[in-house]
Amino acid sequence: xxxxxxxxxxxxxxxxxxxxxxxxxxxxxxxxxxxxxxxxxxxxxxxxxxxxxxxxxxxxxxxxxxxxxxxxxxxxxxxxxxxxxxxxxxxxxxxxxxxxxxxxxxxxxxxxxxxxxxxxxxxxxxxxxxxxxxxxxxxxxxxxxxxxxxxxxxxxxxxxxxxxxxxxxxxxxxxxxxxxxxxxxxxxxxxxxxxxxxxxxxxxxxxxxxxxxxxxxxxxxxxxxxxxxxxxxxxxxxxxxxxxxxxxxxxxxxxxxxxxxxxxxxxxxxxxxxxxxxxxxxxxxxxxxxxxxxxxxxxxxxxxxxxxxxxxxxxxxxxxxxxxxxxxxxxxxxxxxxxxxxxxxxxxxxxxxxxxxxxxxxxxxxxxxxxxxxxxxxxxxxxxxxxxxxxxxxxxxxxxxxxxxxxxxxxxxxxxxxxxxxxxxxxxxxxxxxxxxxxxxxxxxxxxxxxxxxxxxxxxxxxxxxxxxxxxxxxxxxxxxxxxxxxxxxxxxxxxxxxxxxxxxxxxxxxxxxxxxxxxxxxxxxxxxxxxxxxxxxxxxxxxxxxxxxxxxxxxxxxxxxxxxxxxxxxxxxxxxxxxxxxxxxxxxxxxxxxxxxxxxxxxxxxxxxxxxxxxxxxxxxxxxxxxxxxxxxxxxxxxxxxxxxxxxxxxxxxxxxxxxxxxxxxxxxxxxxxxxxxxxxxxxxxxxxxxxxxxxxxxxxxxxxxxxxxxxxxxxxxxxxxxxxxxxxxxxxxx
Amino acid sequence: xxxxxxxxxxxxxxxxxxxxxxxxxxxxxxxxxxxxxxxxxxxxxxxxxxxxxxxxxxxxxxxxxxxxxxxxxxxxxxxxxxxxxxxxxxxxxxxxxxxxxxxxxxxxxxxxxxx
Numbered sequence: 001x002x003x004x005x006x007x008x009x010x011x012x013x014x015x016x017x018x019x020x021x022x023x024x025x026x027x028x029x030x031x032x033x034x035x036x037x038x039x040x041x042x043x044x045x046x047x048x049x050x051x052x053x054x055x056x057x058x059x060x061x062x063x064x065x066x067x068x069x070x071x072x073x074x075x076x077x078x079x080x081x082x083x084x085x086x087x088x089x090x091x092x093x094x095x096x097x098x099x100x101x102x103x104x105x106x107x108x109x110x111x112x113x114x115x116x117x118x119x120x121x122x123x124x125x126x127x128x129x130x131x132x133x134x135x136x137x138x139x140x141x142x143x144x145x146x147x148x149x150x151x152x153x154x155x156x157x158x159x160x161x162x163x164x165x166x167x168x169x170x171x172x173x174x175x176x177x178x179x180x181x182x183x184x185x186x187x188x189x190x191x192x193x194x195x196x197x198x199x200x201x202x203x204x205x206x207x208x209x210x211x212x213x214x215x216x217x218x219x220x221x222x223x224x225x226x227x228x229x230x231x232x233x234x235x236x237x238x239x240x241x242x243x244x245x246x247x248x249x250x251x252x253x254x255x256x257x258x259x260x261x262x263x264x265x266x267x268x269x270x271x272x273x274x275x276x277x278x279x280x281x282x283x284x285x286x287x288x289x290x291x292x293x294x295x296x297x298x299x300x301x302x303x304x305x306x307x308x309x310x311x312x313x314x315x316x317x318x319x320x321x322x323x324x325x326x327x328x329x330x331x332x333x334x335x336x337x338x339x340x341x342x343x344x345x346x347x348x349x350x351x352x353x354x355x356x357x358x359x360x361x362x363x364x365x366x367x368x369x370x371x372x373x374x375x376x377x378x379x380x381x382x383x384x385x386x387x388x389x390x391x392x393x394x395x396x397x398x399x400x401x402x403x404x405x406x407x408x409x410x411x412x413x414x415x416x417x418x419x420x421x422x423x424x425x426x427x428x429x430x431x432x433x434x435x436x437x438x439x440x441x442x443x444x445x446x447x448x449x450x451x452x453x454x455x456x457x458x459x460x461x462x463x464x465x466x467x468x469x470x471x472x473x474x475x476x477x478x479x480x481x482x483x484x485x486x487x488x489x490x491x492x493x494x495x496x497x498x499x500x501x502x503x504x505x506x507x508x509x510x511x512x513x514x515x516x517x518x519x520x521x522x523x524x525x526x527x528x529x530x531x532x533x534x535x536x537x538x539x540x541x542x543x544x545x546x547x548x549x550x551x552x553x554x555x556x557x558x559x560x561x562x563x564x565x566x567x568x569x570x571x572x573x574x575x576x577x578x579x580x581x582x583x584x585x586x587x588x589x590x591x592x593x594x595x596x597x598x599x600x601x602x603x604x605x606x607x608x609x610x611x612x613x614x615x616x617x618x619x620x621x622x623x624x625x626x627x628x629x630x631x632x633x634x635x636x637x638x639x640x641x642x643x644x645x646x647x648x649x650x651x652x653x654x655x656x657x658x659x660x661x662x663x664x665x666x667x668x669x670x671x672x673x674x675x676x677x678x679x680x681x682x683x684x685x686x687x688x689x690x691x692x693x694x695x696x697x698x699x700x701x702x703x704x705x706x707x708x709x710x711x712x713x714x715x716x717x718x719x720x721x722x723x724x725x726x727x728x729x730x731x732x733x734x735x736x
Numbered sequence: 737x738x739x740x741x742x743x744x745x746x747x748x749x750x751x752x753x754x755x756x757x758x759x760x761x762x763x764x765x766x767x768x769x770x771x772x773x774x775x776x777x778x779x780x781x782x783x784x785x786x787x788x789x790x791x792x793x794x795x796x797x798x799x800x801x802x803x804x805x806x807x808x809x810x811x812x813x814x815x816x817x818x819x820x821x822x823x824x825x826x827x828x829x830x831x832x833x834x835x836x837x838x839x840x841x842x843x844x845x846x847x848x849x850x851x
Contacts, residue, residue, distance in 0.1 A: 635787035643783045647776060654772035661764050688840055692847045701848060708844065719836065723829035730829075 031237075031290035033359045033384045034308065038301075039069050041294045045301055052080045056088060056101035061302035063108045068309045068383065082111035089117050096128060096140040103147040110151075118148050118155045126159065131168040134182035138169060139195045142202035149206065162207030166215060169199055177226025181248065190240045190260055191251045193226055197263030201270035216271050223264055223275055230281065236456070237291055238284030254292065258303035261285060265310040268354055279355040279454030286311055286357035286382045308382040312356050355454040358387050360440055362461055363421070369433060369467030369518045370583065375424040377413055379442060388453060389445040391415075392422040395458060400435045407431055408438075432519045433467040433581045466581045467518045469525070474513035476573075476590060478503045479554070491590060493575070499591035505557045505598060511544075511590070512552035515577070522549050525579035532564075532593075533572040537610045540564060557595065565607035566600035669725065677722040684715040762828075766813045770806045777802035797849040804842045808835055 046062035053059035059081050066072075088094045088102040099121055106113060125141040125148075133141070142165075145157040159165055172180040178188035179196040200219055204211055230238045231253075240260050242252040251259070268275045289308050295301045361378050375394075379387045392413040396406040408430050413422035442455035477488030478501055486507065489499045493513065503509060511530060517523045528544040528551055540563060544553045557564075571593050578585035669675050688711050695704040759767075780798045789795055815823045815831035823831070 632790040633788070634790070639787065643779065646779050646783075650772045650775035650779070653775070654768055657768040657771075658765065661761055661768070663761075663765065685836065685840075689843070692843055695844075696847045696850055704844075712840075715840075716837075719833055723833050727827045727829040 031287045031359055032361050033290065033378075033380050033382055034069070034305070035384060037294050038305070039071055042066065042069055042071060042301065042305075045296075045298045052084070056084065056098055056105060058298070059084070060101045060104045060108070061298060063105060065302055065305050067108055068305050078109050078111070081105060082109055085109070085111050086113065086117075089113060089121060096125070096137055096144070099125070100140040100144045100147075103144050103151070107147055107151060113151070115152055115154055118152045122148050122155050122157050126157075129159070129165055131164070132183075135169070135172060135179065135192055135195055135199070136181065138165070139199045142199045142206065145206055146202045157206055158208040159203065159206045160208070162203050162209070163211060163215075166200060166203045166207075166211055169196055169203065170215065170219065172196065173222050175225070176229055177222050177224075178229075181245065185245070185247070187245045189243045189245045189248075189251070189256070190226060190229070191243065191256045192245070193222075194256070194259030194261070194263035197223065197260075197267040201263075201266040204270040216273075219267065220271075220273075220275055223267065223277070226260065227277060227281055230284075232284065233288070235287065235291075236280070236284055237288035238281050239288040254289075254295075254300055254303050257285065257288065258307040261307040261310050265313065265354060269313075275354060277354045279357075280456065282311055282355050283357040283454045283456040286359065290359065290382055305383075311354060312381050312383055312385070356452055357382055357454045357456070358390075358442060360392070360442060360456075360459050360461075362463075365462060366464045366466060367428065368583065369428050369431075369465060372428050375413070375427045375438075375463075376419075377422040377424075377440065378420070379422065386420070388449040390449070390455075391443045391445070393441045393443055394424060395439040395441050397427075397431070397436050397438045397463070400437055400462070403437075407436070428465070431465050432521050433465055433469065433517045433523060435581065436463045436465065437461070438463050464581060466583050468584050469523050469577075469579075469582045470514075470516045470518070471577065471584075471586075472514050472516070473550075474511075476509070476511045479508040479510055481506055483508075493586075493588060498589060500593075501591075502594035502596065503557060504596040505561050507557060509555040509557070509593065510552065511555075511573075511575075512550060514549045515546075515551060516549055522546075523579075523582075525577055525582055525585075527576055527578040527585075529576040531574040531576065533574065534564075534567050534607075535569050535571075536567070536607070538565065538567065538607045557597070561597055562604065564595070564597060566597050566604055567607055568595055568597045570594050667726070669722075669729075674722060674725045677718050677725070680718040681715070681722045684711060684718055687711050688715060760818070763813055763817060766809050766816070770809045770813075773802045773806035773809065777806075791851065793849055793851050797846045797851075801843065801846040804846070805839055808838050808842065811835070 042065050046065055048059075048062065053062060063081075085102045085105050088098050089106070094102070103121075105111075122145060125144045128141045129138060145159070148155055149157045172183065173193075173196065174180065174188040176188075177193060178190050179192040180186070180188045181192050197219070204216070229240075231241050232238055239253050240256040242250065242254075242256055244250040264275065264277070286308065289304050289311075292300065292304055295304055358379055359382055361380075363376050363378060367373055367375070377392050379390060379392060381387060394408060394411040394413060396410070397408040398404070398406045408427065411424060411427075413424045415421075416423050438461050440459045440461060441457065442459075444450045444453060444455065471493045474491040474493045475488060476491060476499055478486050480486045487501050489501075491497065491499060491513075515523045515525065515528075524546060528546070530542045530544055530553055532540040532542070540560075542553055542555065544551045546552070573590040573593060574587060575590050576587045578587075669678055688708065691699075691704060691707055691711060695701075699707075777799050780795065780802070784795050812831055812835040814820055815826055815834075816828045817823075
């Protein structure tokens, strides 16, 4: 049962004016809401290894993500995880953090836990709350008690001295809205502020008697002060900067922002009255969170998805809109809650913890004039759930080159129930090829929605319209000295025909054609280039300028002679017309021109070397033949053989001389033993000589010397025997 | 005068030849051996003069083996010659044994240097 006094027209105008003011400076990015990409990434990231999670915190994060995204995975892991939960809850040595996360997991999985276990934990948690506890411990204890309260209503969890606890947490707040971790620390952080807000919300819900409203209001002030220090990006997204506080691990911007979102939304749910966060800040937070895309890290994924879920969540508490309170905070523009500052309204419908951001996204941003599609716009919450009844208005559309003149103004998009998209038919009739900026605005149907949702005013979206450009009236010709046309040919650029003619340096070449958009307007493409390529692969590029629809280029060869490096011969002419918005960009060989240029003077620049194939450097290099030393010149083989023969001649002469002298072997001993020794002597000499030959051919010195030792000994022995025998024989003969 | 010169040369040559014939046979064998070694050395020098001294060590070892063995043969001749009063007490077999051993050592060195 809600009654609302309609806001006055003046207020609407004021709001519109503010919205235009705000939106003009915003640059556009298109945040996409959570989609099935996220769901499949979640299944990959949070898959438990061997059916169980590494820790209770990881188990909680995975289960919470599955719960928010609606993924039915938890029954697979529930038995193992429940066992771990029960172990932790029953154990007396579990830390506060473990108890906290065990209770969180139990809240999702609903394992069967005894009431006595809860009672034991509750009394432990209550005992650990003291004035001197650091903030993380208070956070876990109070959070645990709140979870027990939700899971088992029979357990007594109410705090005896809630006001005192509230006070001790509040005492750590700083003037800029940040919080210290404990009284003996000096550094403050926004992350700690998020923990504090959540803890304070818990204290409020666990208080046996109501906490003083003024204390609650000071915390609301703290929240707003904290939001004063929020960082802003150019695209309108807001975030809290990452920070490192001594003694605690570094928190990056995502975890700090999500801690603050968690704390603020928890606090907003616990208290009556509004926090009055401006809608553009919640929208900015949603844009920041969505701008991350699909995170690759499990912790980042959990932070992103849970923060978006908290931004969307509603509470079931009737709220009293306080006129005066809002009026004070009018300086924060752009929450639609301001429409109600002329009325004192009581709503008992569920409302927002903070204003829920609505995301406008475009499934496609490139539209083709040839296919003539509809303009499609999607409006949803950040998590991808349905938006309330609303109308999307196209405020204006203008070409990105001409910001002042609008092409389309004030159109309303139709809502297509089947696809869930807002569509605009026939917009392609009004737009031509090019880039445009479309300015959208979301208008909610009922005033209650306007209080609940943040729409972000005017949203600028880039739209690209492509089309087929008509290329016509192509003509190429050679002009004489005074401009007289000497040859002229028309070309059909759609076909494949080529032209061929010749020219000398006194003539000019003229080429012209026309381009028109599907609607018949002038089109200036990004590239309109004529390229001349010589036989030796030297290229020259000329840009074709335009007057209106006609593109024309005149090449005066007399002036270009130096640029062309005085190279005469056959040139290929190639035309390139291209643009991102042109669906039929082309490169086409127009034809050939045989140029007759004068001789190059001595000091003319040489044409550049033909481009080396860049892949040729990966090929094999030339073989290197290295000559270590030129071999000496050897004599011809015949000469060497001749001299070999000649060397043998003195030997023959020696033998013949011996024969002539009448050598005989009469002195050779006849009796056996001396004969044997004589033979051995001769043989051993022969053996030594053979050893020398082997030494020369094959052996090394050491083996030779070893063998020579043996043979030498043998030789000496036999030689001595035979020679002494011969000596004794000759002395006998002499004496006889 | 030329005729008498040539006749003198012939007479000289004949006288030398007849005196030489009187030497004992074993000495003649040794002389023949020396001649053989020297001729071999000469042919090697001529070859080197023709083709260049590229493997110089081979050339040296070839020439020095011939020259060395000729020198040892000359020493043997001196020691074996009966008219030589200095080596009267030395048995020719002993001299021959020295000759053989020295030749073997020389040729070992030569073979090493030949390359």
